[in-house]
Amino acid sequence: MSPGNLVVVGASLAGLRAVEGARKAGFDGTLTLIGAERHLPYDRPPLSKAFLDDHPAEAVVETTAFRTEQALRHDLGVDLRLGTPATGLDTRRKEVLIGDEAVPYDAAVIATGAHARTLPTPPGLAGVHTLRTVDDAIAVRAALDAGARTVVIGAGFIGSEVASSARKRGLEVTVLEALPTPLVRAVGEALGEVCGGLHRRHGTDLRCGVGVRSLEGHERVERVVLSDGSTLPADLVVLGVGAVPATDWLAGSGITLEDGIVCDSHLFTGAEGVYAAGDVARWHNPVFDRPMRLEHWTSAAEQGSLAARNALDPTASTAYVTVPYFWSDWYDQRIQFVGSPQADETLVLEDDTERDGRCVALYREGDRLIGALSINGQSLIMKLRALIRKRATWADALAFAEQRRIGGPSTLSR
Numbered sequence: 001m002s003p004g005n006l007v008v009v010g011a012s013l014a015g016l017r018a019v020e021g022a023r024k025a026g027f028d029g030t031l032t033l034i035g036a037e038r039h040l041p042y043d044r045p046p047l048s049k050a051f052l053d054d055h056p057a058e059a060v061v062e063t064t065a066f067r068t069e070q071a072l073r074h075d076l077g078v079d080l081r082l083g084t085p086a087t088g089l090d091t092r093r094k095e096v097l098i099g100d101e102a103v104p105y106d107a108a109v110i111a112t113g114a115h116a117r118t119l120p121t122p123p124g125l126a127g128v129h130t131l132r133t134v135d136d137a138i139a140v141r142a143a144l145d146a147g148a149r150t151v152v153i154g155a156g157f158i159g160s161e162v163a164s165s166a167r168k169r170g171l172e173v174t175v176l177e178a179l180p181t182p183l184v185r186a187v188g189e190a191l192g193e194v195c196g197g198l199h200r201r202h203g204t205d206l207r208c209g210v211g212v213r214s215l216e217g218h219e220r221v222e223r224v225v226l227s228d229g230s231t232l233p234a235d236l237v238v239l240g241v242g243a244v245p246a247t248d249w250l251a252g253s254g255i256t257l258e259d260g261i262v263c264d265s266h267l268f269t270g271a272e273g274v275y276a277a278g279d280v281a282r283w284h285n286p287v288f289d290r291p292m293r294l295e296h297w298t299s300a301a302e303q304g305s306l307a308a309r310n311a312l313d314p315t316a317s318t319a320y321v322t323v324p325y326f327w328s329d330w331y332d333q334r335i336q337f338v339g340s341p342q343a344d345e346t347l348v349l350e351d352d353t354e355r356d357g358r359c360v361a362l363y364r365e366g367d368r369l370i371g372a373l374s375i376n377g378q379s380l381i382m383k384l385r386a387l388i389r390k391r392a393t394w395a396d397a398l399a400f401a402e403q404r405r406i407g408g409p410s411t412l413s414r
């Protein structure tokens, strides 16, 4: 029997794609979308990029919203419950709880994403922000408009994009990274160095291997005290120290939680009718034969739609099989990564980033190509992604690079 009602928890990218995917698959039952934020589902990547640029402020929420309220409520027939965080899940009674209210489901998709990680900061100190939501972005943008001396803590992608936007406005920017190299976990050491070079060449003061002792100021942040006792003046501090899956509300539900919601390769949580999607889901990716949790736009969108289809018809469910992909924009340079950075060897085939040119690198595990990074290599990266998907050998990858006349090989790290 097909489900009469589908409840989707989390009204952002994965949740939106879940309700769209359900209707596309012909589901004509009751569709409920529950979101903690009061905003319509909106797109996050622009929040640390174009939205922070120095152009006249617009009605931000409207410019990043995926769909109008009319389109969601009337065209898609969604019962939209915004500003109402789910507080629990009863998998025995098949109910999502919102405080005292119980919303029954036959099938459910959990797409509650992730929260920005924070650091202990003095309570009420203004000028200190994370960047995850549109409200965060509005606050950061206002500080940049006021010409803030900006300090970013954490040289990850979002922090680096904020730094890049601030520099483009000509502001003084420092990025502090606790590890000796930025982005090691995301792209490996050799390419972390290359990305760090982009900051330095564009006038951002990138300091690695530096800890933060405290943030100080009277009501507003005025300075950052570093672990060596030195201080940096600051009007804006952006914490770019990663994200944590939003699973607190599932405590006691019986759903297995381990840095996200543990799912099988079909995004099934193990609780009847309940699937997960997006940044919150840790699923088994058959391409790499290992569990993964991604915080990437493309996989969140694809998983949302597939989780809904699988939840509505488990007998025809399919695995989510993907080569991870993300992009990031720094100083008008586009960084793109496909696959996994957990490599035995990284080979930088080409590095012309000194002149804002192209960089191409391949990642090897055993005798397999498992990852690739490009900077300004848009026409190439999806071809490399397809090679990884086909389980290309390292020799195949090198032959491909030679055929495309990519650079002259120089192994930078092993």
Ligand code: FAD
Pocket: 009, 010, 011, 012, 013, 014, 015, 034, 035, 036, 037, 043, 044, 045, 046, 047, 048, 084, 085, 086, 087, 111, 112, 113, 114, 115, 131, 132, 133, 158, 246, 249, 277, 278, 279, 280, 294, 295, 296, 297, 298, 300, 325, 326, 327, 328, 329
């Ligand atoms: P989220 O977008 O985190 O949404 C989850 C939603 O669930 C939120 O609205 C949250 O409020 C809600 N929620 C949480 N708990 C509850 C609850 N209990 N009840 C109801 N609702 C709840 N990816 C890229 O590939 N490239 C980029 O350039 C890029 N740039 C980014 C820039 C920024 C500033 C950010 C924040 C992310 C960026 N990403 C990028 C990542 C991408 O945006 C995410 O992977 C994507 O948003 C994940 O979608 P999601 O729906 O799984 O989770």
